[in-house]
Amino acid sequence: MKKIGIIMGSDSDLGVVEGAIDTLKKFGAEYEVHIYSAHRTPVEASEFSKNARKNGFGAIICAAGKAAHLAGAIAANTTVPVIGIPIKSSTLDGLDALLSTVQMPGGIPVATVAIDGAKNAALLALEILAVSDEKIAQKLDDDRAENSKAVLEKNRAVEEKYNK
Template sequence: MAKPFVAVLMGSDSDLPVMMATLDVLKTFSIEHEVKVTSAHRTPAATHAYVKDAEQRGCKVFICAAGLAAHLAGAVAGITTRPVIGVPIDNGPLRGNDALLSTVMMPGGVPVAAVAIGSAGAKNAGYLAAQMLAVADDALALAVKEERAKSALAVEAKDAALQVKLKTL
């Protein structure tokens, strides 16, 4: 049986700098993943074929990044019943607001989980995928909890440093 993996799909290779945040999170948790450029509009047949093939090979979560009309996540959600996370890319004249609306405005029964616009959303897409996989993986669930605790400690350390600095002002 193939090891579960996450498919990270981008509408354009220009989305890669933003999506590196997703890939970094997946790597942090040693989550297997594939990355592919495919388009809901320009290569719909190839997108469909990839999603079906990935699903058969063990893909458990699809993360789809797109700007402007951002139909990639919705198109993928229409093909699979696996969870789909949409990452609106912050490009174009509306700075990703159009992509956000295209991502969240799905018809009932065909959900897409939408995260924030841009790199913060890309990072959260990686964490959300990890949390989804952790439902069936106790070791991953523990790693996600430990990462969250580590993040909390970093905030507490920053506050402690700020308090010291404020006393010297």
């Protein structure tokens, strides 16, 4: 099984990133977590991304706030799929990070999830790996079925209470 890399620009992003870590744990996925800043540790970020495929990564999740150049900086040095999580900051409520993450130039794609959307970043990374891993694909199908069942149970409760 390929690994999923999780990189955050600062330890202040960890509170959000833990949502991705928890999701990957739930699925039994192999992952590594690092703090590399596009601006403060550009050499380390570059080295990680240049060697990602060789080191067994199948997808990389990058979380950053404010200028949020991390996902783009990582994507610039690898063809391993990169998923950006824009992190909400106190300045512009994450809109700055969202725009920085989603506005990539042609030729350097970064998939972008919602502001603070760590769980969906992890699920998207798992879906990428599931293209060639039937075990992960089955776990994702099972998870979707469980989610559907939970919503339908809530629907039944609401219908019983209000539809008389």
